[in-house]
Amino acid sequence: MRLTWLPILKILALMQPTPPDSSASHAYQAAIFDFEGTLVDFQWRLAPAQDELRRAFTGLGFSGDEFSHGNYATMWNAAADLRRSQGRMAELREAVCPIYDRWDADALSRWAPRTGAAELLRRLATTGRRVGMVSNIGRKALTAALDRFQFAGLLLPVVSRDDVSFMKPRAEGILRVLTDWQLAPDAVLFVGDSRADVRGARAAGLPVAIIRGGECAETEFAGDPPDHMVSHLGELIELIAA
Incomplete structure (x- = not known):
């Protein structure tokens, strides 16, 4: 009697593990935050x-x-x-x-933290995520603000404009953090509020989330759309630790 392999091949195919859904959300191992407009309100004149x-x-x-x-x-x-x-x-x-x-x-003199900023940073730390900052603000004002709003110690490293040759939208500061962490770009989410943040993150290969109400109006992102657009910081817990 002649045997056919077709039924056996079908059975073997059914026994193979189902590949993961590439469209599903995944947890990020780390997040890099901008400062002004992101963790505090935007006040630069x-x-x-x-x-x-x-x-x-x-x-x-x-x-x-x-x-x-x-x-x-x-x-x-x-x-x-x-x-x-x-x-x-x-x-x-x-x-x-x-x-x-x-x-x-x-x-x-006018900065105030965004609602839930310190809580977000602490919750990310409890999940084991690494959390850093890259800002176009200078070291002196940034250090004073991080102390005032109890963000100091929750962000490591902190890269100010004084620590790099080029500000965002150049990717120098972001790449410095990736090198420090030894993480792949797609494992890290950049969180900002401006087109410079989108362009800097893209130049470094990172996905990016933009919080509304910062330096740039939402309509300004038409030519530089982020991966995610959020209205408040609390949304980032589920997004980062999906």
Whole structure:
């Protein structure tokens, strides 16, 4: 009698384990947070600060579209591109960082934590997640704010603009945290409030969640859509530890 293998192959196929659903949510091993607009409300006075910075960069001899139309971060990055190649970063910091620091201090006088911020950071720590920060705020104001709002010790590492050559939307700070943690980009969620956060996270290969009501209005993300859009920090517990 001649045997057919077709029924046997069907049985073997049914015995194979079912592959995981790639569309299902997965837990992240870690999260990197932005600071202003994300864990605290956004208070930087952008218009007057950027006008002063624009005059300062022009006075240093910088010109071009990035300085006539750029924002506080992209103006710095364009200047740093040139000064770094010339070995003159210390000179740039000495000339311009006091202006950034002064507007940081002005915002610090008004910052208030977003509802549930400290609770979120503590809950993530209890689940064993690593939690860090990459911010365009300077070290002095950032350290004072983290102490004031009892965030200090809940975020490690904390990377300020003083710790990198380039601000977000460049990915330098985010990549520094990934290297420190030795984690793959898709294992880490970046949480921010601006297009710079989306672009910085994308440049580093990270998925990104944006919280509404920060530096950028929701309509501004049409060209840079995040992976997740949330309305309050409490939503991130389920998203990160799914």
